[in-house]
Amino acid sequence: MENTTVKTEFITIPVDAETARVYQAVSEDKKRKIVAFLNFQLRKALKPRESLQEAMDKLAQEAQANGLTPEILQAILDDE
Template sequence: METKTITIRVNAEVARIFEEASEEECRKMEALLSLKLGNATRSKKTLEEVMSEISRNAQARGLTPEVLESILNDE
C-alpha cells in the first residue's frame, strides 16, 4: 500500500504520547488513524450525522460537558 505523509492538529497530550512512542507503536497508531479516517471519509453519512454519532459514543463512555471543558482548557 502506498502511503503519503500529512499533517494534522491534535491536542498536546496526544502529540506527546505519539512522540514518546516506540517506532512500532507509532506505526500501529498511524495504521489505526488511517483506517478511521478512511472509514469516516467513505461514509455516506453527513458531517452532522458523524458528529452526532461521535457525541453519543463519547457520552456513553462517560464524557460529560464538564469533562470535555476540562480537557479543552488543559492546554
C-alpha cells in the first residue's frame, strides 16, 4: 500500500471549555480519528451547494437512468 503525504495546515476553531477538556484527555489515536472526521465534515459543509436547477437536473438524470419515462411519471402523477 502506497503512503501518500497530505499537506497539513492548522486553523483555530473556538469550542466550549468542556469540549476542549475532553478532547485534550483522549488518546492520540482518538484525536487522529476526530481530526479526520472533522476534516471531512468541514469540507462537506464548505463545499458550494448546487443550485435548485442543478439538483432537479441531477434527479431527472437519475430517474431516467433508472427507467422512469415521462409516461410512467405521468401515470404516477395521475395515480393510475
